[in-house]
Amino acid sequence: MLIETLETARDLGRLKEILGVLVRHGFGDTVRRLGLADKLERAGAKLHWHLPTDLARLEPPVQVRLALEELGPTFVKFGQILAGRADLFSPPWIAEFEKLHSNVPALPLDALRPQLRADLGGEPEEVFARFDPEPLAAASIAQVHRAQLHDGTEVVVKIRRPGITEIIEADLRLLQRLAALAEVELPHLRPFHPQELVREFARSLRRELDLAAECRNAERIAANLAALPYIMIPRVHWRYTGERINVQDFIAGVPGNALEQLTPEAGFDRQLLARRGALTVLKTIVEDGFFHADPHPGNVFYLPGNRIAFIDFGMVGRLSQRRRDELLHLLLGLVEPQPPTVAEVLLDWTSNAHAVSLSQLESEIEDFVDQYQGVPLAQLSLAQMLTDVTAILRTHRLGLPSDLALLIKAFITLEGMGRGLDPDFHMAAEAEPLLQQVAQARYTPRAVGRRAWQTLRRSLSTLEHLPEDLTRLLRNARRGRVQVHVEVAHLKRVGDQIDRSANRLAMALVIAALIVGSSIVMTVRGGPTLFGLPAFGFLGFLAAVVCGLWLVRAIWRSSHRGEDE
Numbered sequence: 001m002l003i004e005t006l007e008t009a010r011d012l013g014r015l016k017e018i019l020g021v022l023v024r025h026g027f028g029d030t031v032r033r034l035g036l037a038d039k040l041e042r043a044g045a046k047l048h049w050h051l052p053t054d055l056a057r058l059e060p061p062v063q064v065r066l067a068l069e070e071l072g073p074t075f076v077k078f079g080q081i082l083a084g085r086a087d088l089f090s091p092p093w094i095a096e097f098e099k100l101h102s103n104v105p106a107l108p109l110d111a112l113r114p115q116l117r118a119d120l121g122g123e124p125e126e127v128f129a130r131f132d133p134e135p136l137a138a139a140s141i142a143q144v145h146r147a148q149l150h151d152g153t154e155v156v157v158k159i160r161r162p163g164i165t166e167i168i169e170a171d172l173r174l175l176q177r178l179a180a181l182a183e184v185e186l187p188h189l190r191p192f193h194p195q196e197l198v199r200e201f202a203r204s205l206r207r208e209l210d211l212a213a214e215c216r217n218a219e220r221i222a223a224n225l226a227a228l229p230y231i232m233i234p235r236v237h238w239r240y241t242g243e244r245i246n247v248q249d250f251i252a253g254v255p256g257n258a259l260e261q262l263t264p265e266a267g268f269d270r271q272l273l274a275r276r277g278a279l280t281v282l283k284t285i286v287e288d289g290f291f292h293a294d295p296h297p298g299n300v301f302y303l304p305g306n307r308i309a310f311i312d313f314g315m316v317g318r319l320s321q322r323r324r325d326e327l328l329h330l331l332l333g334l335v336e337p338q339p340p341t342v343a344e345v346l347l348d349w350t351s352n353a354h355a356v357s358l359s360q361l362e363s364e365i366e367d368f369v370d371q372y373q374g375v376p377l378a379q380l381s382l383a384q385m386l387t388d389v390t391a392i393l394r395t396h397r398l399g400l401p402s403d404l405a406l407l408i409k410a411f412i413t414l415e416g417m418g419r420g421l422d423p424d425f426h427m428a429a430e431a432e433p434l435l436q437q438v439a440q441a442r443y444t445p446r447a448v449g450r451r452a453w454q455t456l457r458r459s460l461s462t463l464e465h466l467p468e469d470l471t472r473l474l475r476n477a478r479r480g481r482v483q484v485h486v487e488v489a490h491l492k493r494v495g496d497q498i499d500r501s502a503n504r505l506a507m508a509l510v511i512a513a514l515i516v517g518s519s520i521v522m523t524v525r526g527g528p529t530l531f532g533l534p535a536f537g538f539l540g541f542l543a544a545v546v547c548g549l550w551l552v553r554a555i556w557r558s559s560h561r562g563e564d565e
């Protein structure tokens, strides 16, 4: 099925390559279970079924890591994303995924020239006052060169590797199909939702391919942090920037992984840097809901005056207001600590949980948070707490939504970075005042009023569009295009209610008929009397009164039962 649906011969060639690597790294059995081995061999692929002894001795996480490395940039990036999913993978797997680095050799400038000429409208040496032919860094998607603008500004030029989009797109196509196949054929992988993982990954990788999008992200974060004078985000030079190239200010600072240079003699205060860095990123998460999703030391520079620069906004996280509120509750629940709040938020986040005893999960989370009761904030490790909480979710096979998994990973990296700068740094203690402040700001009368107004506006807009929506609905109904899916769980109850209503209606008709009939009989003179009134008319009225009382009682009782239910 997979082979038959491949779009190009190139895809088939790449598939053979991928499966060949998997087989060589000890996953022959998986390839067979996917039903691909025979077909590939028939299509001319030579698969090496015998695992070299040195590879056979390796643990599965190591084998997977080596296979991903050999498979190239797309798969290395995939592994790097999986490194953020502590909710799905146990620590030995995460440790291996974290080792993945895109060790790609740099392309010589001449290989980039045709693309640069097209994007810059001239040779780089003419467009810039100076252009360094040797790259500063080379990664899987792009490589970075230093240059100088004609006005003297020092810049870096990030150039997307020619042809990388086609390679990645082809790999993504194959990965998506393999994931679909795995979901059907490999039941033990189902809890990892392979298709969803690949879909999310494809979306984030495609965003990373657009180098202009990275700059838009940088500008948005710069605007959100404009009030913090000690934070620097490189300025974008839009004149030269596009999907395949971006140009931004060069940051001349101490790289985040050269901490030994941050000495007091050089004017650096490590404690202050740790606090400023962590609180800044925390603000972008809980207040702005738009944050650097990969705040590792390689993406940070420290500058004189204890300023901090962030670079590389290829991967950003977004959090809706609702998610931010939930996160705020979770973090406050952890640092205060309030076990039920933590359990409540986590259960909400994993609400698609089915094969789990919620009460058991709840009590496990509560027990976990409970052990921190009375522990001073300065001794709490927020990163450790989040790691442990995700481990609980993992043992229950409850994956987090991917935006939250990314966020938790960012948090853990953040605390690690803070500790790297200052061993006494405690995220929980530093974060608590900011969290309280943001929480309070959410509930000032003005903020509540603003949200109420927004809700009202949304409702009014829904009302405004109601006539059009109804017209569209009716038009579709007339054309027989409306499908109604009825939930049958309460159908029996609804049926009973209809039965009861019909009985009451029938009784009401009988009463009405008795009243009308008796009124007519009353007008007839002669015949037997009771209390001086025509007997049949009198009895008819009496029956109507009795039935009427019965009906009123039945309605009253059923409406009260309905309230109780």
Ligand SMILES: Nc1ncnc2c1ncn2[C@@H]1O[C@H](COP(=O)(O)OP(=O)(O)OP(=O)(O)O)[C@@H](O)[C@H]1O
Pocket: 136, 137, 139, 140, 141, 142, 143, 144, 156, 234, 248, 249, 250, 251, 252, 298, 299, 311, 312, 314
């Ligand atoms: N504005 C800048 N100023 C100084 N150096 C920079 C700047 N931008 C990038 N660099 C250097 O280039 C390297 C790679 O840049 P960047 O992280 O943006 O690329 P990337 O392709 O996303 O790499 P990775 O995948 O490793 O994160 C950085 O680690 C840094 O050393």
